[in-house]
Amino acid sequence: MKTILLLVGSNIFMTFAWYGQLKLKIFEGKAVWTVILMSWTIAFFEYCLMVPANRSGYAQGMSGYQLKILQEVITLGVFVCFAWLVLGEKLKWNYAVSFGLILLAVYFATAFNKTGGASGH
Secondary structure: OHHHHHHHHHHHHHHHHHHHHHOOHHHOOOOHHHHHHHHHHHHHHHHHHHHHHHHHHHHOOOOHHHHHHHHHHHHHHHHHHHHHHOOOOOOOHHHHHHHHHHHHHHHHHHHOOOOOOOOOO
């Protein structure tokens, strides 16, 4: 659970770093180099959560593959909320199907590795 919460937090920061500049007033009228520096500043906090999330998950027996797939599905979940709330974009059916397929990938990545361990045995 700690790993998931850290991943959610890190992805919230990263989504704002990457996509916040599309709509948020704080970025309006700024030169691209300023927006990049602002985004890097936000991304610093993403790293402060992502690194311990991966270390924690790996220490608890998740493989690198499992961590990456979990991170991607969390990224999409955070982005769907961001796109709806901040960008004002609706989730279309084809995006929902795509998201469902990624959730299926998480199932396949985790359901058949019952022995655990970072080595994937």
